[in-house]
Amino acid sequence: MANSYQYTTVESSGNTKLVKDTTNKFFAPIFGIDTNGDGYIGSPAGNPYISIESSGNTKLVKDTTNKFFAQVGQTIPTAINNGGQQIFQNIYAGWQTLAAETVNGQNQVLWKNTAGDYLHIWRLDNNWNWVSSEGKFALNSAAAFTQETNFGIDTNGDGIIGSPYTTVESSGNTKLVKDTANKFFAQVGTNTPTAINNGGQQIFQGKISSLWFRLCCSIQFWTKNFGSTGLSMLNWREQGTGRMSDINDFKDLIIWQKGMDIAQRCYFLTKLFPKDELYGMVQQIRRSAVSIRC
Numbered sequence: 497m498a499n500s501y502q503y504t505t506v507e508s509s510g511n512t513k514l515v516k517d518t519t520n521k522f523f524a525p526i527f528g529i530d531t532n533g534d535g536y537i538g539s540p541a542g543n544p545y546i547s548i549e550s551s552g553n554t555k556l557v558k559d560t561t562n563k564f565f566a567q568v569g570q571t572i573p574t575a576i577n578n579g580g581q582q583i584f585q586n587i588y589a590g591w592q593t594l595a596a597e598t599v600n601g602q603n604q605v606l607w608k609n610t611a612g613d614y615l616h617i618w619r620l621d622n623n624w625n626w627v628s629s630e631g632k633f634a635l636n637s638a639a640a641f642t643q644e645t646n647f648g649i650d651t652n653g654d655g656i657i658g659s660p661y662t663t664v665e666s667s668g669n670t671k672l673v674k675d676t677a678n679k680f681f682a683q684v685g686t687n688t689p690t691a692i693n694n695g696g697q698q699i700f701q702g703k704i705s706s707l708w709f710r711l712c713c714s715i716q717f718w719t720k721n722f723g724s725t726g727l728s729m730l731n732w733r734e735q736g737t738g739r740m741s742d743i744n745d746f747k748d749l750i751i752w753q754k755g756m757d758i759a760q761r762c763y764f765l766t767k768l769f770p771k772d773e774l775y776g777m778v779q780q781i782r783r784s785a786v787s788i789r790c
């Protein structure tokens with residue numbers, strides 16, 4: 497049943513009340529019947545609240561003086577307060593009030609710092625009074641995507657609510673993820689994914705075999721052990737990817753690329769051997785390694 501909060505009762509004797517709206521116009525509505533299903537009894541024009549966002553379980557609305565309220569369904573909106581003062585549009589310079597929501601049982605308000613492009617949340621008590629503040633979640637970060645999901649809104653304008661990335665593989669210290677356009681990224685933990693490029697072009701699904709990407713992430717794992725040495729291996733492999741989609745010569749054969757990969761790894765590994773093995777084990781291992789692809 498809808499609520500008739502926008503009306504003030506003038507008299508209530510008999511079976512029909514006389515009420516007036518916020519502009520002092522008189523009505524004699526039949527209470528309890530929402531005839532057109534718009535959630536309001538009487539004229540929608542009598543609703544003094546403007547919806548800022550209506551996602552999820554709680555709406556963020558403002559009145560005609562731009563003061564903010566949280567509203568559940570069509571119940572009477574509750575003023576959102578900070579230190580006893582109701583917040584209003586542009587109350588804090590550079591901040592945009594995006595949404596209100598009860599997240600896991602706790603009332604929260606989502607803010608966006610427009611200059612810094614980051615999100616911030618307020619935690620509030622059951623009466624929508626500020627309790628604490630949290631976060632500086634950069635747009636496009638995993639934390640910001642979590643807020644998009646929690647509040648059910650798109651804060652970075654990519655047309656997607658929540659993370660646009662899906663995981664391709666998550667072994668080791670770096671995940672291989674792709675976006676909705678099937679472009680590939682490397683992601684460490686929950687950091688913002690980094691585009692994987694070849695010659696300035698981001699690689700994408702379908703361009704190269706899945707075998708290559710497994711190798712790619714394997715090499716990233718090696719970077720953990722060998723620092724910049726591993727990174728140079730990754731670069732070398734990326735330069736090879738352009739040829740993997742078409743076989744034009746022996747270098748396009750996966751078996752040759754694997755052999756090259758092993759040789760490179762052996763070279764880097766033997767760099768760590770004691771110096772007195774330079775003309776012993778180091779030489780033998782390197783000669784063996786380079787002979788594989790021959």
Ligand SMILES: [Ca+2]
Pocket residue numbers: 549550551552553554555556595596597647
């Ligand atoms: Ca909401």
Ligand SMILES: [Ca+2]
Pocket residue numbers: 644649650651652653654655656657658
């Ligand atoms: Ca988004």
